[in-house]
Amino acid sequence: MRIAFSIPELAAIVGARSVEGAHTAPVSGIASLTEAGPDDLSFLGNPKYASEVAASRAGAILLAVDFPGKPAEGQVFFRVDKPSYALALVCSVLEARLWPKPPAGRHPSAIVSPEAKVDPTAFIGALCVIEAGAVIGPGAVLDAHCHIGRQAVVGPDCWLKSGVKVADFCTLGARCRLQPGAVVGADGFGFEPVQGDIRRIPQVGIVVLDDDVEIGANTTLDRARFSRTVVGRGTKIDNLVQIAHNVRIGRQCLITAQVGIAGSTTLGDHCVLGGQAGVAGHLTLGDRVKLGAQTGLFEDVPADGFMNGTPATPFGLERRLVVLSRRLPELFKKVDSLAASLDSAGR
């Protein structure tokens, strides 16, 4: 996957203020300061690693304008305003080269219903299945083995990685990215006890992803019991996350890996949920709510709330409780000692 950049090419991409040193060979990889070799570009993003620059074997390094060092023999320093941002610019160019958008068309092995509407500018990969009534928007890309159910909609410029499943009637907005194995529109988990048996409650709603949503690998989103399970514009969901039926997630939220959100819960905009957090059903979380990793939330949280622990407690209190709970051995001893003193005093 190595792609070569010449030094002048890199200087242009990163908007270098100056280029110091000389490095004739092209740069073909990116690595950290300690791991980079002569073919690699590296960067000093965090000043605490400044001491690693002198020993780095990187062929080229992105550095702040005021970094005091000089390049080693055969090494290039690019002076830039923000090294991390400069690196992201390189990565963006690299990504566009490594993952060029496939040309419009269909792999001949794809099974596309004659009743589906596939925009001629979309790309349908090998062995995809597109059912009757499905709509694939302009510029959309479906990698191999995707399945788009009946009357499901994949919006313009979506990119579905291999093996993504969008079930019947569900809809994706523009520019959504779905990682391999993601499932949009499984049945909600709705059952009720009927005379000792468990009877399934039909799940006839859908899942709606707004524009610019990202769904992680093997993440599952359940269709609503009725109406819609909704993910708001720009929200990013990591791998192996469970979103239950009728959940509504606002805009620009970050939902980290292995989070679970139970049925009918509503999240505001800009919420951030740490990994493996769990949210019970029928709750309401305001805008900008944060949950720490592994938090177990069983109550509503107003806007800007930051909860942690199980059961979830406001962050500051939770931190204090953790500190105090670690002092329990000391507390038990102190109470025993007080009891002994009082006892002897009472004699």
Next chain:
Amino acid sequence: MRIAFSIPELAAIVGARSVEGAHTAPVSGIASLTEAGPDDLSFLGNPKYASEVAASRAGAILLAVDFPGKPAEGQVFFRVDKPSYALALVCSVLEARLWPKPPAGRHPSAIVSPEAKVDPTAFIGALCVIEAGAVIGPGAVLDAHCHIGRQAVVGPDCWLKSGVKVADFCTLGARCRLQPGAVVGADGFGFEPVQGDIRRIPQVGIVVLDDDVEIGANTTLDRARFSRTVVGRGTKIDNLVQIAHNVRIGRQCLITAQVGIAGSTTLGDHCVLGGQAGVAGHLTLGDRVKLGAQTGLFEDVPADGFMNGTPATPFGLERRLVVLSRRLPELFKKVDSLAASLDSAGR
């Protein structure tokens, strides 16, 4: 996915005691009271939302016989015995229309071994792979991209959603429903250290799902080391659940999303496990055991036990411990104050 019901049609489906008001257009959606529009059916299932009825724009509303209000202009009230149940009746009709059982047959793209036995009344979807010796029962439906391993058995009237994998030799009873991406029969996680290396323990058992079992999207069930991993009749398992090798789950259990059950553990009938709960290996849980969400269980639980927290504690005690632990700051202060009093008294 909108399907139109006329008002008389709906009245018949829900068994309305009476129909009040007039609404000429057909009803084509279902929504909550606050979200419904003139084309939607809504319902008042919980009396605490009664005040929402007057403001609802729903074209038709399911209400209890004794609800005091009157329909707005162009709105219909259906009076029924149980509005929630009436809604489920509508959803059932809707589901049957939205997901009609496909006609018997095979998509020409399916790869079916000549040594597999597929009942002529079964449906095999596009790009499915059915290996030698597999048996697909009468009325079974396999959506696109399913894989049925050698000598695996899919019972009568099972419905496997897209991308389900049933590995070699595993068996499914009648009427099982498997959501997209579910994996039945991955290798159990069995390894033992041998002279500094980790050696794999062969896993030669199978998974057996009894009748009427439901498996969620991307859930995984491991084959037994030997003999069988078993899921009892009518048990429902949600998304992203892990069932390890040699686990035995009883009948009519509810296993919520992201639960993990470690190897060789046995559950009785009618158990209910909350989301993200974890159960250690080689345990025995009696009938009707309940575990709260995120519980971490490391000990046996007798019938009717209700455990919560990590490590799991009987529910009542756990609730009390949570309350007391939040009073730790107060307790530490009180003990300090007692110590000071005792100290000054002792002077």
Next chain:
Amino acid sequence: MRIAFSIPELAAIVGARSVEGAHTAPVSGIASLTEAGPDDLSFLGNPKYASEVAASRAGAILLAVDFPGKPAEGQVFFRVDKPSYALALVCSVLEARLWPKPPAGRHPSAIVSPEAKVDPTAFIGALCVIEAGAVIGPGAVLDAHCHIGRQAVVGPDCWLKSGVKVADFCTLGARCRLQPGAVVGADGFGFEPVQGDIRRIPQVGIVVLDDDVEIGANTTLDRARFSRTVVGRGTKIDNLVQIAHNVRIGRQCLITAQVGIAGSTTLGDHCVLGGQAGVAGHLTLGDRVKLGAQTGLFEDVPADGFMNGTPATPFGLERRLVVLSRRLPELFKKVDSLAASLDSAGR
């Protein structure tokens, strides 16, 4: 899946010191002492189950040389040095028969890019997709529906079960086993807020699995932001595990089901992580670190550390804190009583 072994055949496989009793029919299954029938082989691996031998209906039983009992009528006792190990020998033979390596070749339905390099001794299953530049090593086996991305490498003698996805540029060493639905090389979860929006950070690195790695069903491993996400030689990862971008796992680790490891964290060799444990990002764990099930780790751990609980605490302390926290009701009462005594003493 039943395969018959004659008694002399079994005696040879297990290296029996002696064979007692007579059983004319072949043995065709393996089961525990309590569940075995006349066609089954069973074993006494743990002396605490010794009393079950006399009542067992097993046709043949593996027993220690010094076990005092005698076989029942029509039953065979195999005397061996280590019954558990003897059983593993039988399972190994059984596994080799039940899962014979498919002959070299490609199923005609597989879509193999003419620019891919597939070793002639490899097996490519039905409906697999192998993209341009991919390399499939000698002896590798890909079951149905696998997807190997552009320039990805599958090493010699790997076995990929159905529906495995290896994304572009990622590489697998020799003899890796990947269970159904595993995803290697999804995008890392990298986003940064830019003026109220969340912008995606391109993820241009890869995933590298060293030799003899095992990946569980529906487990996900993310490609690095740049450079590599690494799993060391011989490490075994269970089902539904999340390995984030730039994580580096050492050799011979055991990562149990539903564990999550956040970005850029490094694990040493021989680490063991219990089920559902979570490890925060940018941490360093030394060799032989152990984490209990459901542990939430937010700090570095030196070699040989054993942590438990959330937030993770050294195991011994954590056990003590759990015991003390269950005595909180008693402690609160005691402090109240001390306060009352002091109060009355002060009067």
